[in-house]
Amino acid sequence: MKRSVFIFTVGLTSGGVTSATFAENVSGVSGYVRIGLISAEDESGDRSDGSAIGGKLG
Amino acid sequence: MLDNENGEFFATENKGYALIGEAYLQGALDKTALKLGRFEIDTPHADTDDIRMVPNTFQGAVLSNEVLADTTISFLYLDEWAGVDTDVPERFKDINGDDGVFALGIEYGGIDNTQLQAWFYWGNDFAKLFYVESIYETKKVSVGLQFGSQSDDTQGDGGPDGDVYGVMASYTLDAATLTVAYNEVSGTVIDGFGGGPYFTSADDHTLGEVEDQRAVALGLEYVGIQTLTLGFLHADFDIGSNDTDYYATYEMGEDLVIEMIYTDLHEDGHFLRLMANYYF
Numbered sequence: 001m002k003r004s005v006f007i008f009t010v011g012l013t014s015g016g017v018t019s020a021t022f023a024e025n026v027s028g029v030s031g032y033v034r035i036g037l038i039s040a041e042d043e044s045g046d047r048s049d050g051s052a053i054g055g056k057l058g
Numbered sequence: 059m060l061d062n063e064n065g066e067f068f069a070t071e072n073k074g075y076a077l078i079g080e081a082y083l084q085g086a087l088d089k090t091a092l093k094l095g096r097f098e099i100d101t102p103h104a105d106t107d108d109i110r111m112v113p114n115t116f117q118g119a120v121l122s123n124e125v126l127a128d129t130t131i132s133f134l135y136l137d138e139w140a141g142v143d144t145d146v147p148e149r150f151k152d153i154n155g156d157d158g159v160f161a162l163g164i165e166y167g168g169i170d171n172t173q174l175q176a177w178f179y180w181g182n183d184f185a186k187l188f189y190v191e192s193i194y195e196t197k198k199v200s201v202g203l204q205f206g207s208q209s210d211d212t213q214g215d216g217g218p219d220g221d222v223y224g225v226m227a228s229y230t231l232d233a234a235t236l237t238v239a240y241n242e243v244s245g246t247v248i249d250g251f252g253g254g255p256y257f258t259s260a261d262d263h264t265l266g267e268v269e270d271q272r273a274v275a276l277g278l279e280y281v282g283i284q285t286l287t288l289g290f291l292h293a294d295f296d297i298g299s300n301d302t303d304y305y306a307t308y309e310m311g312e313d314l315v316i317e318m319i320y321t322d323l324h325e326d327g328h329f330l331r332l333m334a335n336y337y338f
Binding site for chain 2: 029030031032033034035036037038039040041042043045048049050051052054056058
């Protein structure tokens with residue numbers, strides 16, 4: 001079975017995501033691509049940021 | 059991994075990682091199925107808790123049987139786990155040393171609009187966790203009851219020891235749903251291996267591991283704008299800081315879901331999280 005598959009090309013700057021693309025047909029592959037951004041401030045007022053690209057391929 | 063100053067998404071030492079989270083053999087004979095290997099499961103005290111980059115996944119065996127009408131009986135043996143709630147997310151590590159954890163669950167759906175489930179978890183020299191839940195749900199109303207009893211099975215006092223009960227109710231009017239929930243603990247209970255089952259659990263805080271904790275939660279969710287969901291949840295804990303969550307979820311077609319949540323932990327700080335999932 002042909003499935004639409006996300007082939008990702010992502011660039012991040014300090015301002016955020018700059019690009020994210022594309023799709024093509026591949027047989028028997030499923031899953032997801034996940035982009036996560038987090039910005040936190042703890043009880044002391046210290047800030048920290050995190051960003052990641054991940055996903056599941058099956 | 060792009061910016062790892064905040065370690066919530068990452069492995070130990072804030073590094074990126076990849077792992078074989080699921081790889082299993084599965085077979086079925088009539089109404090009995092067996093799964094062996096690494097897999098995702100969602101049960102009250104062992105679940106994926108998929109709130110960061112990599113969900114919890116487990117290594118072991120699941121034997122499930124549906125020979126009784128409207129009933130699923132599950133036997134679980136969980137040997138190792140990895141993912142978001144573990145101390146070392148990037149590697150499968152033992153659950154309860156070499157002993158693992160066994161569980162028996164019975165889920166029953168034979169009563170209209172009602173789901174019943176009962177679970178018993180046991181780990182040698184760890185704990186016994188008993189949990190029952192009933193949820194009645196129609197298009198407009200839902201009512202839930204839960205009860206858990208946990209006992210320390212260690213040689214010392216290292217395990218949980220307490221009871222918890224909870225009630226919840228929700229009412230839906232057009233596109234808005236109002237939810238209220240209450241939990242009370244006598245002694246100390248744990249979430250288990252994942253996010254836990256409690257009705258008052260918020261995005262970050264639960265009542266687990268706090269002695270004689272009580273919590274009240276109030277939530278409001280609105281789904282009246284196309285595929286956008288807007289929500290608010292405030293959980294007030296007797297001990298420790300409260301947790302107030304503001305969230306929005308937008309589905310763009312069938313493939314792309316974007317979720318944003320602002321979690322206010324009051325005196326414990328706050329964080330903003332954006333997650334985008336593209337499914338293929």
